[in-house]
Each structure stands twice: as C-alpha cells, then as structure tokens.
C-alpha cells in the first residue's frame with residue numbers, strides 16, 4: 001500500500017492541521033512503537049516445509065494495551081499492517097475504550113491451504129510473536145480470513161506457555177470465554193451507524209436503498225440488521241460476483257445460504273452483476289465491506305449513492321474521498337462505522353478479566369450506547385468545524401491520544 005493510496009495519511013494530516021497540533025507531536029504520534037517481522041515455517045500435509053512471513057505492528061499504547069486483529073491475505077505486507085495498526089489506535093480512541101492500536105498478518109491466500117496446515121501455521125506464528133504480546137500488553141483478535149477457530153489456537157498456544165489465559169485474545173468461541181454478540185458486533189455497529197446517519201442526513205430509513213460490497217462477517221450481519229430496520233438491500237457481492245434485485249433481496253434467506261456455503265454464489269434470487277456495476281448502482285447507502293482501496297480514482301466517478309458507510313478498513317482512498325466531498329457524497333469513516341467489533345472485543349476482555357459473563361442483551365445495549373455516543377461526538381464537531389465526518393473522527397481520536405500522551409510524557 002503506497003502512502004498516496006493509504007487513506008489514513010491524508011486524513012491524519014488534515015486532522016492534525018485542524019487541531020493545530022505541533023509537527024513534532026504529529027510525527028511522534030504517527031510513528032509505530034514497535035514492528036516485528038517473523039519467519040513462520042510449517043509442515044504442509046504432503047510433508048514438505050513451507051515458510052511464510054508474518055507481522056505484528058504495535059502502533060501506540062498511550063491509552064492502553066495494543067489491540068487489533070490478525071489477517072491472512074495474499075496482499076498483506078508490512079506497510080499494510082502498519083497502516084491498519086495505526087487505524088486501530090484512532091478507532092479505540094474514538095470509541096473511548098482503554099486500548100491502543102496494533103495489527104498483525106500473514107501474506108498468504110488461506111484458501112490454498114487445508115485446515116490442518118492453517119492450524120500448524122497459526123500456532124507457529126503465535127509462538128513467534130509471543131515475546132511481545134500479553135493480556136495487558138497486546139491483545140489480538142480476528143480480522144480478514146481469521147475467525148474464532150484461529151483465536152482458539154492462539155489462546156491454546158499462549159495458555160500452554162503462560163497458564164490458562166482467555167483474555168490474551170478476543171473473538172473466541174463462546175465455549176472458550178468468547179462474548180455473546182461478538183460475532184455479529186461489527187455488522188450490528190455498522191447498521192446502528194447507518195441508522196444514525198439516515199436520521200442526520202434526513203433520509204427515511206424505511207425502504208431506503210442499500211448496496212453492500214462484501215458479504216463476509218461484516219457485510220452479511222450489516223445486511224441482516226439493516227433489513228430488520230426496514231431498509232431495502234438491493235445488491236450485495238462477494239469474491240464470486242454480485243446479485244441485484246431492485247425490489248430488495250431476500251436477506252434472511254441469503255444470510256442463511258451464505259452462512260452455510262460461505263459464498264453467495266448459487267443463490268437463486270437476483271440478477272448477476274459485476275463489482276463495477278454494483279458500485280455504480282443508484283442507492284442511498286453504499287456500504288463497502290470488503291477490502292481496502294475498493295473505491296479509488298478508477299471508479300469513484302461512477303458512484304451514484306448519497307452516503308458511503310465504510311464498513312471495511314480503508315475502503316475509500318484519499319484522492320477518491322476528496323472527489324466525493326466535492327460531489328457532496330458523505331463518507332462515514334471506518335474508524336467509526338466498523339468500531340463495533342473492537343468495542344465488543346473490549347467487553348469480551350473485561351468479562352474474561354472479571355471471570356463474569358454478561359448477557360447478549362447487555363452486550364448489545366452497551367455496544368449501541370457506545371456507537372451512538374461516538375457518532376454524536378463526531379457529528380457535533382463536523383457541524384462546528386465544517387469538516388467531513390472522516391476528518392472530524394480523526395480529530396476526536398487524535399485529540400484524546402494527544403492529551404493522554406502529554407500527561408504521560410510530562
């Protein structure tokens with residue numbers, strides 16, 4: 001990921017300027033605290049040894065332990081992990097949860113490996129990063145292509161070395177100390193933020209037209225909850241392509257189909273469309289919920305939505321965001337929209353530390369309160385300063401870290 005396509009750097013620079021932060025402080029807050037690159041050898045099912053590279057970047061822990069997911073994807077490299085770790089610092093700060101930011105990853109395409117190969121690779125990776133993690137130091141979680149099973153292997157490796165430690169990782173299965181509501185949390189938070197946006201933008205939520213790019217954990221749950229709110233989900237897509245129905249897709253059936261088959265391919269409703277066609281559909285809310293830089297200078301002019309709800313991390317590049325601002329298309333940024341995941345991760349960690357389980361109702365209620373509070377804080381600042389939501393979000397987040405940093409650095 002080059003710095004010009006890194007959405008964080010442009011927004012960061014503008015927010016720093018708006019806040020009037022001194023350049024030396026801006027620089028200090030931008031530099032990651034620590035970066036670890038590890039070799040991860042593991043045995044394939046055919047007996048051969050394969051070696052891959054893994055990363056863990058710890059960006060900032062001024063407000064609490066480093067926190068952030070681990071992704072498995074062929075595009076993962078140190079620059080991408082660094083940028084995503086930085087986003088986590090601003091995300092945890094924006095939601096005012098007591099964490100800093102970190103991220104990890106391995107640059108492989110997991111679909112090319114068996115479950116047993118992925119298990120051996122994951123366990124070896126976790127051992128390799130063990131020296132820099134801890135329940136009050138750095139707490140990993142799932143991200144793209146990792147899930148509760150991978151977190152179980154992580155928790156098991158750590159517990160073998162240090163004793164039973166569910167709080168070392170979040171996004172675990174319920175049976176191992178996971179939290180009720182965690183799996184759906186990012187999608188639920190995305191739906192809540194879409195609802196709040198509809199209200200402030202004066203777009204009636206009922207029957208509003210929604211397009212979702214990406215139907216993994218985040219996109220599928222966002223679709224489910226938005227459908228429950230009365231929205232019309234007219235198109236969704238995954239790596240296999242898109243499905244479109246101007247009258248609204250049957251989301252409960254599609255959700256179940258996708259849960260079972262792990263793809264929307266083969267679902268018997270909707271017209272097949274390409275990713276480019278999907279992005280260009282006329283709609284109220286366009287929700288990119290797949291990978292970074294999905295909306296960029298090559299396709300931004302074709303967009304035909306009122307507001308973009310950034311459910312993925314970094315789905316709109318900096319130059320594309322500027323063009324959208326000129327066209328008065330709103331962007332609700334990733335660090336706000338998708339913060340539901342890390343917020344319930346925080347609730348999971350708290351439950352693990354207290355050894356006390358909360359009900360799903362409690363979790364969802366607290367999640368909603370946190371999301372709405374952060375949304376309103378950003379919206380007020382946006383209005384007062386006449387800046388985009390993305391810049392206002394960064395301003396709230398950076399200011400909070402900066403104040404803590406000043407107090408600690410004396």
Ligand code: GLU
Nearest residue numbers: 068069141143341342345
């Ligand atoms: N990977 C998610 C994110 O990007 C969740 C991180 C976490 O729960 O620590 O926010």
